[in-house]
Amino acid sequence: MSKLYVFGIGGTGARVLKSLVMLLSAGVDCGVDTIVPIIIDRDISNKDLSRTKLLIEDYVAVNKLNRANDTNKFFKTKISLLSGGLYLQLRDNAQKFADFIGKSTMNDENKALVEMLFSNKTLDLDMTEGFQGNPNIGSVVLNQFDESDVFVKFANDFKDGDKIFIISSIFGGTGASGFPLLRRILKTPNVKDGKGNTLPNWGLINDAPIGALSVLPYFIVGQANEESLVNSDTFIDKARAALSYYKTEDKKIDTLYYIADRHTTTYEHHRGGESQRNDAHFIELAGALAILDFVNPLKSEINFNRENNIIQHTTYKEFAIIKGGREIIFDQLADETKKLIINPLTRFLLFAKYMGYSVIEKDIDGNRKKVVERIDSFDIFKKEQKYQPYAKKFTGEFRQLDSIKKLESVQKKFVEWLLEMENQEHSFKPFNLMSPNCNDFIKGDLSILKFKDFPYKNWARVDNELNRHIGKIDKSLNNEECFLELFYIALEKLVNY
Template sequence: MIKNVLIGIGGTGSRVIESVVHLCAAGLGPDKLHIFMIDPDQGNGNLTRTKSLIKRYTEVREKFQRTENNKSFKTEIIIPPGDAPFIWSIFDERDYTLSKYINYDNISQTRPEIADLANVLFTEKELTTSLNEGFRGHPSIGAVVMADPPMDEYPFKLLWDGIESLGKNDLRVFIVGSIFGGTGAAGFPTLGSRQLIKFNEKMHASLGSENSRVLLGGALVLPYFSFSVDTAKSADEPMFVTTSDFPIATKAALQYYDDKELGFDQYYFIGDSLAQKVGEFSTGSSTQENKPHYVEMVSALSSFDFFAQSGDNVSDGKKYFLASRENAEVTWNMLPLTRASKDLTDQRRNFKKAISNFTIFSYAYLTYGKKELGRNHRDVTIQPWYSENFKKDYKEESVIYNPRHTMNSDLYAAMDDYLNSFLFWISAIDDRDKVLLVDSGKMIKGAISNRKLDLIDPEENRGVVGQIIKGESKKLDFNAFRGNDGLLDAIIKNETITAGSKYLNIFYDAANRFNLRNLVNN
């Protein structure tokens, strides 16, 4: 039995997990995936966004009854039960400093030689700056405070639950974080040390000699974005980094990984030279909420590649995988989806299909689908697709036969919220220049925001739906989707699911068939 665990560290780690969740919603990823995150900056906007997203995903998956051909929300995302935390915030109280963590005032009196060593290793600012907003690009601080995590408590307990029943390499642990920042750069090698996870004897990971129940992999995200620095805002900050610091930090980190013998079995190095802007300067907290980026999606896909490897193909010795842009453009046909070159063409085709289907489903449902739900049953029955599915057996009081029944409202609310987040994510990745996956301008009016999107009405601009997916297409208009060509007219005969789930499945099925007809070289 294989157990998959994904750990995201710091701001980059949380944004990669955001991509993981959306890819799982589109039908990609393993069947089961345990997830938790590590970040001392509990108010971080990126962390908050991902935390809320995971909860929305699990809620939708619980309420949405999918038909056999609907692969969306396939992955069961597992987080600690009940109110147990799935984020390790490291510190138990506010305004924690490194000085307080190492009990600097006390050792100055009792062990002055140790205090002198601390003064050599750390500056006064590093010792006294509050760490509630992370480690501010100083991984040496983070490495000190993250060296002894509470392995027998949640969220780490999620990692070890049931480990006694697992065999060699059955516990697949994948860690992701940036190589150039603070929290990720500190936590990645710290958790990757040989004794902390890979050969942890206390938690029964080690099987003796060089054998372990844990197969440890990780994605080191190299510099890939930029941000503007407001000198007025940064003037009052005691410690912060800018994008000009990234190359130096990266070079030093790579030298470290080359020299040290850590516990990782497989490394993924993922970077980009576009240096696209993902937001404004922020040291942390709620103001640090960056736009999604395609490198985060590629990093998420690297975890899927890691989890997908069969036990028979796992060999001893280190493996290194590198991904970077092959040319100036990011297209469907250049994404690095697998280590197996013979499978790459099929995987790219499947990836495009999954993302395209979920994008068209999200867009069509949030516009036309919701509008039709807002009308009364009698008025909508003139539509062939609706009449075939809901007119014959319609019962006002039945949640099985009435898509507007109040018991279906919770499903729609959860799905509306999630699909809006997905369209924000996939649209924000579109830079309208080099990243040629979707055309956000065909879906969204004005600025792309994590809040409610202002979507273009496909009935008023019928041609947009056939051009949302970038690349060669037949540019079919909304008449092809709505039913004039039979795409939305599929009859779902299943009396075990609610009318709300049936309604959503109709739109997902139509999106699938629309893309099969519209996209070239699927």
């Protein structure tokens, strides 16, 4: 079984991984059997990371309902966690940068040198909330992550034929510093663990195909307070400096992807921790597509230019849309992207809507806001359970089964993900998320739904397909497995771009 190890560095790395999981949930084709996500972030309490972690945990549970076959693509690709963990945990417990470098134990000459290199604000930086946009600090602190238990497990787990992909931003602190360090370690021969032993399979890792995504500025943050070191005015300069350095990465990486957005969203400034929560953005979805492009077997001749397993030149790629403007719909995507995502996203959204997950407006703290909730009046599955023949297998406490609750949790998160991208300054808005119907929720002039010359209306069309196919499902599947497979087969018949 082929595996892709995806290192998500910093908050952007976690958010791109989240978009990848959403795409895999919806059944977007993936060129490997298993994704192994590994997140590298000093600020392990940040909300972006914890939201990705919860989503992955739900996905892993639902993936067990999809037996290895080509019929059902929902949750088809396996996601495996090394030692059951997602984070590459650093060993030190130092909170302040000054403590990490041992300033208090230095002689006067070394203290003077450190004070010349770093400001007092930098030395007093609380690193439990990340590197606050300082790649120079990250380069020092992250230089130890090859000793992490997860990193050692990665070496033990690696097999011939596996691939590696790295996600990072280059305008902050963690990603900008972590990417070159990680790439260097992965290509360094005979790397040793904390006990001085050479890590296993390291020769395979040195020679493995390796891709990377460098995310340039696509958002800015509001005005910082006096205690913060993050300044959006420096994002472009940091990105330019990183790009200058990345010229040296030629022939060290097989394929390097770049992406950015001039229509930047402004996020409220936070130092990190629980308050560090950015809404999903189309840039992150496109970043996830870079991962899928890297392992696409039809792209191997483009993505891998090697002779005798030596990289001859690096392939550089960028992502673009056909038309500009503040709102992106399916019509504005290139044909290749349309063919990859339209059917899966539409089918999975239709599935979620059938289960009652809808976007509604509510008054929250005196403001009118759009939120995602399961609404009884829109819950077609609940309303039709008594009347539709297919539903006889899924009555009683069926929705209280843990695996089905996990499935519905992903469905709710999926609709929230779409809503968050819709609310961005540069919005991805291909659906009418507030529509309660099954036949008018897709924007643009696209022939997707196969409803021509059909006698039934609205959700009765979906019910009809479910009833038609329930008898064709593999009898060896249990009810939960049957449920997932049935909905994929029915929606595949209804939705076909």
